[in-house]
Amino acid sequence: MPCRVTRTTLRSMTHLPPPAEELRLLDTELRQLDARRAQLLTRRAWLVAALQQTRQQPPQPRPWASSQPPITVSPRPETAAPSVQNVLLVLGGVLLTLAAAVFTLVSWGQMGIAGRALVLGAVTLATLAAPVALLKRGLRSTAESVAGLGLALTVLDAYALHAAALSATDGTGYAAAASAVLAATWSAYGLLPVTSGLRLTLPSALAAAQFPLLLWALAADASPYTITAALLVTAGLDAVAVARLAAGSVRITAVVGAYGMGGWGVLGAGWLSLTAGGPGEASRAGALLLLAAVIALGAAWRGPGVGHALGLALTAGLLVVAALGGVARTGLPSEWVVPAHLAVGVALLAAVRAGRLPEAMRTGFAWASGAVQALAVLWTLPVVAVVLLGPAGWLGRVWSGAPANARAAVLVEAPWPPDAVAAPLVLVGVAAVLALAVRAQVWRPRARLGALGLLWATALILPAVLEIPYAAGLLVLGVMTAAALFACRVTVSAAQVTALVLALVTAVGLTLVSLASQSATLVVLSGLTVLFAAASWRVGVAPFTAPAALVYAAALASASGAAADWPAARTALLVLLVPAAAALLAPR
Template identity: 55%
Template sequence: MLAGVTAATLAVMTHIPSPAEELRLVDAELYRLDARRAQLLARRGWLLSQLQPVRPLPAAVPPRPEATGPGVQNVLLVLGGVLLTLAAAAFTVVSWGHLGITGRAVVLGAVTAVALAVPVPLLKRGLRSTAESVAGLGLALTVLDAYALYAAALTEADATGYAAGATAVLAAVWAAYGLLLPRVTGRPLLLPVPAAVGVAQLPMVLLAVAVGADASGIAAALLVTAAADTALALRAVSGPARIPAVAGAYGLGGWGALTAGGLVWTATGPAAAAPAAGLLLLSTGIALAGAWAPHTGTARGNATVAGLLAVAALGAVPRSVVSDGWVVPVHLAWGIALLAPLGVARIPEAVRRGLGRASGVVQALAVVAALPAVAVALLGPLGAPLRVWSGVPGDARAAVTADLPWPPASGTAALVLAAVAAVLVSAVREPLWRPRALDTATVLVWAAVLVLPPVLRLPYAAALAVLVLTTAALAAWRRLLPMVLALVTSVVAGLLSLAAEPATLTVFALLTAVFAVGARRPLPVAATAAYATALLCATGAALDRQPSHLAPLVLLVPVAAALWAARTAGATRLTAEVSGGIAALVAVGLAVPDAPMLALALALTGVIVAGTAVRPDRRPAGQVAAALFVLAAWVRLAAWEVSVPEAYALPVAFPALVVGVLRRRRDPRTSSWTAYGPGLAAGLLPSLVAAWGDAHWQRPLLLGAGALLVTLSGARHHLRAPLLLGGSVLALVALHELAPYLVQVAGALPRWAPPALAGLLLLALGATYEQRLRDVRRARETLGRMN
């Protein structure tokens, strides 16, 4: 290729061809280049194919079978056994009548014997699956034999009784067959023994039904069968017989226990309760045996069930004797007794833990049974504010049941709560659970004390005394939970005290003193302020004072809160200030109907807030105090029926200007808009609005003079805010005063005069445009230099 190019080049250099000849040379060269490019691409493809590794083709993978050989075999064997069983049943039921007695016996006996004998050689040859199928057919044929015997010779016998005997015989035959086969063949079958255990669940129950036993007898039959299942399950730790034995133990045992429990629930006396209690004890023994035996994964659950059944059994007879109010304490006592075995080391740990759990369940249920009485004691007084000072209730129960009914059988609620609290304190010793147990016990004891007055029907005064003393005891306990309980108790006491005037004053005074003792913490501070406010309101009401006249009296609480906040720090200080603020809002709310008293309340509140603003960390409170003072002045002016806007605006403007002057002295870099803008706007703008609607000359004259002074002051001191605000107000006042004359002049001029004047103005502006721009720029720079 290079030789061709060189030759062509030399030819061109030595000989200048014609255009036609040169075109021919160029086409020939391009053809050679295309051919060479095709050769190189082919060579490149071959080289790439040689460099890539040779990958063998994947071998053919046979399809994965969807069913295994043993699975197919089992399906075929089961299907064949079922078909043979159905055929035998059809023969027995349909074709039975065509044979005589001898023929019937020979056929059924021969077929059954063959079906039961065939598994022996099959097992010896190792065909276990086939042997299982044939054995299943033989077992089904024995059932048909039993039916055939009844249909042929025992039709007069009781069907249920015959079924009981037949199932017992079948269970024994199947069990013997399953146990003898291994001795003969050396290899067992899996089906006969579990089938025998499953059929053995029926004889006792069917026999009880056959003899006409009542619910107690049927429960006994169920539990006896369950006991036998439990014994078999515990002996057969592993093997096919364990599964139906365990299922029977749980199924029949649970059925029997529920039946016995229903008998206990409906028992009307000891004679009816005692047999049911005995059945429950039997079920308890069954569950405990299942828990006690080793190698049982459900030991703890069985022990828990055993404990619950024992409590129900031991409380059955007393329950039928005592009144309804003592049913819960009786069962609670037995539930607490379940804790006794916890310290016995010989008892398995799973059993001890299960019994402890059962005891906890019983105690929790007892507490739940006592909750309705606690709820009434807590929620019953909520309706007391609707009946303030309506009269002393007859007793504590009458005081809390004015709106809610007292729950029945709640006479022992306090005893139950106290007993559970004592158990928690004495029994829970683990470091992890001990604090939680103590907190729970505290709540339970508090609930017991709360519910005790209505339970005992204590006198009204005694009930209030109990609640106040409980509040004091809990408030003295410097922990959060007791303090919360103290607050709740104090609310109940305060609501109950609203029934009588002396009780209200006494209880609120005592509660104020109780929480004031611990006022170093936030919650007592808030409670003290709340009850002090309530006490002052109640005192004023007792003195027949109008609600609005109570405002100055209530403001004593914010005063005390402000003084106390100055001596504390942190959350306590903030709580005191917030509580004082809430009390001040109450005072202001009381004074709203009376405008003069409202002005006084606002002013006094402003004094309190101003005193708080003296502290360096509460300087922003000064703004709130100023707002309160202004608002007090406005309310007073409104009470005097003053409608002059300057009376409302100037008391705001002068203090604001004074504050601005002081701030500018302290920080000369402060903008005049920040320092003087609010005060000037408050003093000038309301008067400007009034001046535009005022037909007299006094207000515009005074406002214009004031605006002129403000403008001159701004120009003198180079302050932007006074200059612009004063100048704007002055210009608007002047415009307002000249408006009538402008209107007259506009009316006197011809209609062409305004357009002509506008045109002349535009011409003048255009002629002096550059000078005007320079003047505007100079004015802007002058204003920019002003502060």
């Protein structure tokens, strides 16, 4: 850049900030630096004095310094040593057991079964004594494996004894006695002070105790009732063991045995009750079911856990219903079997009121009663379905002639369900329970709506069940429709919706049933038009009743034209008057 330009430019430049202001700022910063330097020097002098004082005192361990050597992370092995050891011990025990079985079952040189039994007995005693020394040395896993081998050898000893000296005895009876002896022997062995640390002996003893009663019943050629009783008694003993034992492997074994034997016993008793040919057989099967119910109740009373007690109480309630209902089935006509079961199920609610029972058991009885009532209502569904859907067959037989009675009016093409005479009684009974027995504030409104629906179903099927005259059946359906529309005046939304749905469904059924007769069709359509038009003045249900009134009015116009033998064009003009009249009345 030329020199003249530089000088001219420097003369014309202005300082930002001006020199006086910049000088003031520099002085301020220098004073701050001097103050900061003085502060740092003071701090440095204090630290030097502190260090000199620390050097004069003996060194003390710092709390944050660890005196332990640094932790070194060793590489993790692919498999833990105890796991490998346990697997090898189990495999070794299994192989030794197989070898002992082969030695016992297959001849070994010139040694007979008696000699093999003696050798096997000596080996068994030595094997059962070995865990004592192993436990003293702390080798628990090895002791468990050797003890398991010893228990397996005792089973082979029992077989060898039967083959050598008791071959003439019955095999099933000997197996029953042997299982009882083995259970007692294993229990005594596991309860010894020197072997009480073994965890395999007592569960094995309890597992062996599941078979004596069943095998004795089979050996005695007992009846199915006795065999089932043996299963249930074994399950009861297991339930007692569950109530008395502490948590552990023994208790788990008892629980499995109780559920297993009890389940088979209940299945057997239920099958005997279903196939009973008379009151005597049904009574014996019912007694077995009651025994199972008592066992379940005892286990629920003494068993642990709310869910456990709830499930057992529910099962006990159902077993009581099956027992008493099975006895009643053999002495009552077939149409009264379901009401008999329902009566027993409703009677279970008396146990719900018992204050001495735990809450879980009372809840279980309530659920059992509810399940029975639900099944009873399901039994009535075929009758309700026939009454509701059966009249649809008149769509292909319009004005073919009035049927003889209300049942014939619904049986156009569908058959009448058997044993339907008691269906109204079942529906009324369940409705009464819902209306009277449910007292909880949360469930009471819903129960009342359910009772209303069941009473409506009762009134719907009652004309067909009683076979009242056709005109009387139409009158009943008309009254039901009017009552449902009147019930829509309630303010509760759920009840209003329920009443509206019932009114619409009943009106459709009434219309279908009326198609059998020309006069009935005209009268029914006129009445439904008036009813739904009158109900449309209420704002809450008008969006549903007003369209229904228009539909029935249009159907009435079509039916009137067809009854007068008018041509289709003239009938269409009559139908057009319906929406025109609705348009005129809508602003009002």
